[in-house]
Amino acid sequence: MTDTSLFLSTRPAYPWSVYPIGLPALGLVALLLVVFTVWTYLGHPQATRRRVVTVLVLRLLALVVALLTAVRPSVGFQEEPKIPSVLLVGVDLSESMTVKDEVNNQARVDAVRRTLDRCQPTLDELAADQNVNVVVYSFSTPDFSADTSRYDPKAPADGKRSDYGTYLNRTFEKWQGERFVRGHLLIGDGVDNGAAFAAVGEAARWGKRNWPVTTFTVGSAETKSDARDVAVAAVSCDPSPVPVKNDVTVTAKVHAYGFAGSRVKARVFFNDKEEATEEVLLAKDQDNEVKITAKAPGTPGEVKVRVQVGREVDGKLEPLPGEVSGLNNQSETYLTVTKEGVRVLILDRLRWEETRLRDALRAEKRFDVYEVIRQTTLPPTPDERQWLDLDNQAYDVIVIGNISYDQLKTALPDGSLPGKILDRVTNQGMGLMFLGGEAAYTGYPQPGAGDPEKEKRKLEFADLLPVTPSPGEIVETVNPTTRQPMKTYQTVPTARGFDDRVTSIDRDPGQARQLWDQLNGMTNRRFYRITGYNKLAKKPAAAVYAFASAATEAVPAGGVKADGDPLLVGYQFGTGKNGRVLASAAFDTYLWERLGQPQTNQGVEIHNRFWKQCVLWLAHQEEEEGQVYARPDFRRLAVGGDQTIWVGLKSPAGGDDPTAELEVKVLPPGQGTPEDEDKAPRQTVLKTTKDGKMQSKVLFKPAVAGEYTVVVTAPMKDKDGKPAIGQDGKPQKYRGTARFLAYPDVSDEMIRVAADPQFMEKIAAASGGKALRLEDLPDFLKELKGQKLDTLKPKPRYLPDWRRNHSKGFLPGWLVVFTTLLGLEWGLRRLWGMV
DSSP states (O other): OEEEEEEEEEOOOTTTTSTTTHHHHHHHHHHHHHHHHHHHHHTOTTOOHHHHHHHHHHHHHHHHHHHHHHHOEEEEEEEEEBOOEEEEEEEEOBGGGGOOOSGGGOOHHHHHHHHHHHHHHHHHHHHHHHOEEEEEEEEOSTTOOTTTOBOOTTSOOOBSOOOHHHHHHHHHHHHTTOSOEEEEEEEEOOOOOOOSSOHHHHHHHHHHTTOOEEEEEOSOTTOOOSOOEEEEEEEEEESSSEETTOEEEEEEEEEEETOTTEEEEEEEEETTEEEEEEEEEEOSSSOEEEEEEEEOOSSOEEEEEEEEEEEEETTEEEOOTTOSOSTTSEEEEEEEEESOOEEEEEEEOSSHHHHHHHHHHHTSTTEEEEEEEOSSSOOOOHHHHHHTOHHHHOOSEEEEOSOOHHHHHTTSTTSOHHHHHHHHHHHHOOEEEEOOSSSTTOSOOOOOSSOHHHHTOOOOGGGGOSEEEEEEEEEEOBOTTTOOBSOOBEEEEBHHHHHTTSSOOSSSHHHHHHHHHHHHTSOGGGTOSBOEEEEEEEOTTOEEEEEEEOOSSOOOTTBSSOOSOEEEEEEEESGGGOEEEEEEOBSOGGGGGGTTTTTOOHHHHHHHHHHHHHHHHHTTOGGGTTOEEEEESOSEEETTOOEEEEEEEBOTTSSBOTTOOOEEEEEOTTOOSHHHHHHSOBOOOEEEEETTEEEEEEEEOOOSSEEEEEEEEEEOBOTTSSBOBOTTSSBOEEEEEEEEEEEOOOOOTTTSOSOOHHHHHHHHHHHTOOEEEGGGHHHHHHHHHHSOOOBOOOEEEEESOOOTTTOTTHHHHHHHHHHHHHHHHHHHHHHTTOO
């Protein structure tokens, strides 16, 4: 609708627009023209009265057209359009709305229906008079749809759940692009038991758009139910995924209807094995949060996490006396335990090699890096002593840099650090790496003769070294005057280095070799290569992973024989050969970073990948690169709920491989054989942006209760980018799995039936709205109808419109009228001999 007002407008042309003499001058000129025209025709010998009148009328009409053109008068229409807007109304139709605690003992839903009937005339007036689109929804269970869940006054209130969060989320997603939302009204008893979305958080999203949610509470907060029950509503783990042996906090949301104030035992199970038990207080009827911290298993994979609550009887947990059911006293989820988290300690002096090594690792979240700087043999600071507490820090890898044995030993006042490192490498599989430098490999006590295993002698710290060092002997050529290096050395990986994946800086072996060759192929003009190294000799049991070469031309990477001094040597040590040790002779690999600069960061990438791969190998995680993963958003959700599964293939450079060819299948409960996997349909993989990165996901709805298995595969590629073929003649694939649980959505609607006006107040406050009672709805709508409307800026229309770009054919037509009058007048004068 629009409001319209009329007005007259003139836009005289220059010079008639000059105020105040323009229009009077135009009138005077017009009068003189009229007088002159009449005088001219009256004196003509051929002019009869009839002819003079005809010609004079035509001439005066043409004069009027000319005068109107000069003045340009118009009738203006000032329009004020009413903007189309939307009024949203959400009505709770869950089972708790059948409770009869409203006026005259009527059910809550009946009170809502009668109130909406009273309000219908006002809603109709809003639609007719103010162009408001009134959309009334009904909601209850998580399957609410903003496109189809419209309110029907005859529909029963039988929803088995009151999911306010899902309603607010779905309506916001539907209407967030709307320019004018007149209001959002939420009608219900506030007995929220939805789990998918936090209702208050979703209400805050409406508030950020300056669209307040006004709540109207129905029902009494004093209504009580005779039912009493304890239920574990949800279980979550943080962090998830979690690295092996790291702390994980298991959080359970527990309802205690009728048992508020009770103390119970809460127990956490990993794969049905008890991990932790604590006594907790269930202070509230609903949403008690129980947090228990436990250590993640030491083996990566999918772990079933179960939380059970109850009273302890003979070591077992039993339901509390008087509970409706003990079946919901426990709940399960899944936790992914990974080897991704690598905890690293660096012991070194301040130098560029240490700085760039540290930065290379910290550039990726999987590496948790700590450093202790040992410039002297002074005792450690309190912070350093904390990082040197190997019993509590659980390092996966320790890097010992350019420090002597004395500096290492005195890092702890009792000199026990070398012994503790030895114990963790030999008995717990911790990785250890030695770096080169002028103080490196010096002061180490000589171990006993012979192989410690064969000689059955006690292991010593020096036995960890995979090399026999020449203390203080460094291979380098330096100009005695300028102290600048005169010779540089290539770092040439061996075939064993690639086979053991120590020097594999790319998942594609051919690409890895090419990167090394590019680095070694550069001249030493700008020192892309290392400038020296410690003189080392490998022990018989060790393997050379890279050697030094002073050749000018690049030595091809991946050769079988090491044709130079060892640069990188390693072996596996200790119980079960689980402890891995590397010894590097280089001390300035940071010079590699100059390759390609300033145009590219190719050298930085090679440097970073090399050190990451060394640390991953030491931590037994070198195979983690190139693996696929599946991470469900929910490890436990109701049947029919919306599940999002994030999938991807890890890239050697960190993050996901955007070009990965992923195949995803979801196996329903009871299926898990290879035959079942072959028959399962492929899921559609969608690309989306998450945390600023392109990632892949699959959307899925579990149809039945039980355990679902997600299987993700991606083809392996050879060095030419073609599918890799195994010995069985079949294409090789990366494979990853994940599991999640779907449970039947059992209703607890009628256990807690008291209306919750405080919950409705929280929703209103979070969005900037008001919290009212149902009986306030009619007056609220009348007040809303009387509020000033948003309008667009008035846009006048002119008739006729003299503007060239708005005339729509008027000006050409006006010109035709003018020329027609003049032509007709001239023709008649010519015909009658009055020229």
